[in-house]
Amino acid sequence: MSREAILGAIQRGLRRGPLPDDQAMALRARLNAHPRHLIPARSRVPRPEQVALFIRNLEKEFSTVARVPEGSEVPGAVADYLAGQNLPSDFAMAAHPELQALPWESRPLLRRREGKAEASDLVTVQHGYAGIAETGTLMLPGGPQRPTTLNLLADTAIVVLRASRVVGAYEEAFDLLRAELVPASGIMPRNVMLVTGPSRSADIESTLELGAHGPRRLHVVLVDDDAAAVG
């Protein structure tokens, strides 16, 4: 059988049989401890600078950002953005309690449908799980309250993110994920996307064009719920 053949060939190459128990134990301990390596200094800064770095990197990678002082202003920010881009005012939205609790009725022109995205959707609103300042990256774990298709199918993807969920480095975002979304069984959510800007391709003559197969526009509405992060 192929499994034995492959493992046997590796062991022959390494001039040993299966790992001795003590060594296997040490490797299991490493897996359980999953130690961090070097984290670049750029994100090791006070909270306000971390959020500023996050925003700077979002914009560097061609996302746009609207910063609002509280959740109640999110529907207004979404409506203004859509109007400013001449986009339709209906969208598919993640059925996440934090998004459902927003006062959407304050903007009666907005029409929303909750659930996953369909091929015909032009605009989607996703719940941002975490932001990573290091490279302006959004962490979007999939699940019933955050369907993966909302990250991919529409021309315009809007992500609502709380500033308190902006961390410095990837490792810190995965710590949140482990603590909150990985059950005791240790099984990860089916899909975890790290998204850094709108879709793009440089396949035609090595020249960058935005809007390949995923969204052409990525707009982040950042809610300043973290007093320590407001510089």
Place this chain on the structure above:
Amino acid sequence: MLATSPAFKQNAAHAMADGGLQKALARTRPTFPARRASAVANLPEFEQLREIGKQIKNHTLQNLDFYLEIFAGNVERAGGQVHWCSTADDARAAVLGICQRVGAKTVTKGKSMISEELGINKHLEAHDIVPVETDLGEYILQLRDEPPSHIIAPAFHLNREDWEASFRQSHTDLPADRVFVERRDILTEARTRLRQKFLAADVGITGANFLIAETGTSVIVTNEGNGDLTQTLPHVHIVLASIEKMVPTLEDTVSLLRLLARSATGQDFSVYTTFSTGPKRAADLDGPAEYHVILLDNGRSAMVGTEFQDMLRCIRCAACMNHCPVYGTVGGHAYGWVYPGPMGAVLTPSLIGVDQAGQLPNASTFCGKCESVCPMKIPLPNMMRHWREKEFERHLSPQGMRRGLSVWGWFARRPGVYRFATRMAMWGLGALGRKRGKFTSLPLAGGWTEGRDLPAPEGDTFFARYAREQRAGRA
């Protein structure tokens, strides 16, 4: 994929005479190195991270059997299935078996070099299943029935006129007189066309940049989003991955990710870095119902414990080829198989045999640029030298070259004779060339002087001068 690597010399000559390719190379040559240099300059810890990356991969390879088993166990706990495949044949059969069991008619594909290694498209087509490449570059290559010429920019060798011509020829349902004003128009046409394919596909096949043992996760990195649509929309997701993609933990993975995009495209991070673990859960609204990992060996386990083990650290960023003067002159197709450039020159002989690919490790100036930019610090020139030695030992190198090396070796082992002979040669050449100052042709060196002139020696040798100055210094 049938290798044309034995014909490297002819391929290279053909490539150098190809005006379209040379135009593309002239455009691309400076851009990749400039983008990488700028990304690296913006991360002061880059050199430290290279060392860390190397250590992570070395640790993994020393314990590869252990981590593969942990990985497979975790995939299965998450509801996925692992197919261990020793050979390309095993892998093709496993993929076809899955597709046939679910009655697949069309299969969308994310970019995967393993897929090229397996020749999976031809295999599916032969069984009436339609494969659709969805990476923009791979899509046009499929339309043109060409292999990729670069591992991350597969169609860089094409120019705009090639794109337009292929689209007009293939998308015959669209108005023939439509105008492509900008590159964006080409992109938009492909986007519209492929969107229908994404939605209609029964199976999605992607590669994997990393496999994570700790969580049983496969990771893909793309900029277009095609890989994500491929692995999210169809009923079945098949991951094609070779055994050396293994990484122990999420923390190890992000450390390597900090190196990957910067070394590849010069981005700080790619647009989509996606972690997939098992099939859709009961409450999920989207995602595939089946998740399969094809775990391919195809010659890699035989590299473990040999002088070529370090090559298994490769994360396929393409920095080596982007900085290679040989690749930059002949492009990727000349190398004749799946993997071009310096990494291909080392990997290809391991995977298809030095008798087939022995010319590739010879196609190097040993300038060392590839090793200096490799994020995994792979000693590529050293390994090319190992292949040259093996080629020589197995009497695979051409007669003329072997004779030349024997003659040189005879002199090199006799320093007195060597010095005398070189002194005579330099004196002779110096005397002959004094008038013109250079030689435009020389007997036995026609290949060398065809491309450049040899400056006439001044009649002395390094050894002679060194000895003279030593004496003068001591006096």
